[in-house]
Every structure is written in C-alpha cells, then in structure tokens.
Amino acid sequence: MRRAVTALLLLLCASPALADQSPRLVVLAPHLVEQLYSIGAGGMIVGTVEHADYPLEASAIPRVGNYAGLQLESILALKPDLVLFWQSGSPAAEINQLQRLGIRTEGFEAKTLDDIAADLEQLGRLTGQQARASQQARAVRSRLAALRQQYQQKKTVRVFYELWDEPLSTIGPGAWPSQALRLCGAENIFADATAAYPQVSAEALLQRQPDLIVQPVSTTEPRHLTDYTKRFASLKAVQLQQRAQPNADLLHRATIRTLDGVAELCQLIDQSRQFYATKSGVSPQPLPR
Template structure:
C-alpha cells in the first residue's frame, strides 16, 4: 500500500510539473511550463469559467464586474473596460492571463502582450464553443476532470433545449443591447446563435458590425414580433417602453417586450445556457 501511495504522489507531482499546451480561440498555441497557479481574468465570463472548473482559487486578479459566483467579489481588481493597471498586473506575478478578444480594448490587450506573459484569448461565437473553453482552461490549470464535468453539464442542458425548440415556428426578434445610442447584435454575436436555437430570427443578423448602432426607423422597418433586452428590471423596462409609441409595430400590438435576467445572456460562460432557456421562453410567448 505504501508503494502505491508513493507512486500516486510521484504521479501527481509529475503532472503538476509537466508542461501543458492548448490552442486559444485565435488558434494560437498557448504553452505553459507547468499548470497555471496564478491567473488574471480580464473578463467576467472568464472568471465564471475558472470557478466552474474548480480553478477560482487560482485567480489573483480580475476586472470590474467579476461578481459571480459571490466569492469572485473578493478577488483584487486590476481595472476594467476603460483600462488595466499594468503595474498591478505585473506585481501580481501571474503565470496566465485569460483575455476576451472582442470585449477587451485592443490597445489594452497590446499593452498586456508587452509584459511577455502567456495570454489565452476567448471569443465564443456559438453556444457550442463555450464548453470547449472550459475544457481548454481545464488543461491549463490541471483541472481536467472538473472541466469535463462542467462541459458535459452545459452540453446536456444545451441538447435538451435544442430538442425542446426544434421545429418551432420562427419568430422575428430585435435584441436591444443599448438605448442611447440604440444598439443591437449581428449574426456573429453569440446571442444570435441562442436566438437560432429558440427558433428566433435576428432581424439585424446581416449587419456588418458585431454590435451595430441603428435607429428607430430601422427597427420599425424590420417590424419584429418580439423585442428583448436583458439587465436590471425597471431600468430596462424604460428602454423598451419607447416602442409603445408605435402601436402598429408587431411587438407592440402583441405586447411582446421582455427583460431577461442580468448577465445570463451577456456573458459567454457556463450560465449562458440558462440565459438561452430564458430567451426561448420569451420568444415562445410571441408564437
């Protein structure tokens, strides 16, 4: 028994010291001499990803709004969308940085790269991309069993939703990201893929920008059957009330205005499948 225990201990020690390598969402190879032990997260969804695979305790720094799960609020802040504190990042001595390719400012990311630290970029475009990020982060943190379980849970929930809403009557949807200026999403944004699963048709799917700015006239011309946003109830209700000025708008005729729970759809993490379920329920009401 002592021999077996010793062998197991040696194996664990070997695995902890062995190099690990994966490709990030840019297709770039990220290689660490050993699994990461000090991580900085540059996106709230990346923070959620790391906690989901049991690597939350390895995060030494995170951006503002990294507030889920609750224990994430205790992590030291290193900045936010308007800028990162490079000196603080350097002082925390991270051995891995998890960045958000489309959500972090390019200039800030370029500055991060000058630090010479390994950067794993995330940019999920489809619902099915999310669990692969969990699995790859599992490799980089030596949390592969936990990551595989989290990925399986997500995929199982997603498959259940796909089965439930397959073949449903299409519903034309306008997803409102912001009020002033008025902003929406195109087909490359992951929420549009969630719409597709629900049988929703993104009325602005063909616009070139990921998060395009539009005007009221464009919404009226598209004449969506459902108008949806997400965020704090009350505040976002006021955003949607503007559309009641046009009683001939299909969504207005049928009173199809919906505010979904904050962060469930806007973060490309494990809770996105929960947000998709809420989105499907909202779209289903317009059928």
C-alpha cells in the same frame, strides 16, 4: 557556476505554482473568472478586472483594470504565472506589452454557444482541473442538444432585440445573442445588418414590424429601456403586448449560466409563438427583402 545553479533550484522550489501545481492567475474577463470558479479553480485567481462579480467570492479579488485599460504595474506586482484574457474584449495594447515583458498569456474568444464547453476544457488543462472541467463541458453540450431539439424546428418568431435605447441599438448576425435567438427558433429582424451591434432608425423598426420585442434587463448594470407604448405605439407587437425581458446577466456572458438565460429566452419566445398560434389574422408580413 554551481552556486548559480543551486540558487536557481532554490528559487524554483520556492515558487508556489511549481510547489503545488496551482498557477497564480490574473484573469482579464468576468466570464473567464466565472468559468474558473465553475471548475474549482477560482482560488487560483490573484487579480481580475471590474465587473467580475460572480460568484460572490469573485468580488473580493483585487482589481487590475477594466475593458478600457489595465494597470500593468499592479499585474506585475501580483507575479502571475499566467494571464488569461478575452481576445476581443481585453485592451490589446496592454496585452501585447505584457507579452513583450515575458508574461505568459492565453487568449479566449467564445464565438458560439458550443465554445463554452471548449473553453471549460481549455481552462481545465491550464489549471490541472481536467476532470471537473470535462464533466462540466459534457453537461453544457448535453443541455445545448436538448434545447436545440426542443425549439429549433418550431415556427419562427420574428424578434427585435433591443440592446440600448438611445441611440436605439440592436444585434447583427455576428453578435453573441444572435445564436441564442437562432437556437430558440427566432429570426432577428436585423439579421442583414453589416455590424455586430448596429444602431437602427425608428423608421426601420416600424417598417420591419417584429412579432416580439426582447429587452434584456440587468441587475448589475441597470439602464433605461425604450418606452414602446409611447414611442412605437403603431408596432403590432406593442399593440398585442408582445414584449419580453430576459436576464441579460445570464444571456450576455459566455459561461455555463448562459444556458439558463437561453432557456429563459426560449420559453419567452415560445410563449409569443403560442400567443400567435391562438390568434387569426395577426401573423406578421414577411421580412422585407
């Protein structure tokens, strides 16, 4: 019995997580990797998934799968103290299997821009980086408050937000970018959609006539964009050249940098708002009810 207890104590003392209080993390979402680096905990990550590419150091972390599937053997071989996952974006079956195997897991699901700050604080508690995390969370909340004060009371701009060209897809009220539109004082013309990321017909888009077409662009995941001049020449926004291309790599990840993307989006929407303010007779018709 005494030998068994001694062996257990030796094992615990040899554990790097207990020796220096730095847990070995496997992180199954790119935005969580980025958040950990922002609070000084990036060096604790021993495994992650594809597309975890920011900051640059994250590209060197071993990969253990992607949103479609995880390599459980690789994860176990890394001997993580904690696996962090994205509740709606990580493969549920594999997460459940890790939990059944006794691996400690923690799920995250940022649903609002304010959740970015809350997630930072939770990551700080899990990694012992509370001071840095609290500082970053305060900065996020302060910047969000400033953006809301600057834009939310301005005249509404009606926006079509293109996510994909074929099939033509946009965002519904439950989609992550929809709250950025609201913060910027914009109205999503498909806010009545029942799906978070609905496909829409050309006829529906032509009927709703947005003031501004937003086409987020990515440098890490390039895609084709709709050629509105050829396909939707009768849209008033096309005729008036009211199109904007914000940075999707900022807007579509729930991290501190998201606020840079939101600020850019708000500026682009405000430019369109000012354009319409200088024109007479070009204001849009009310959204069909």
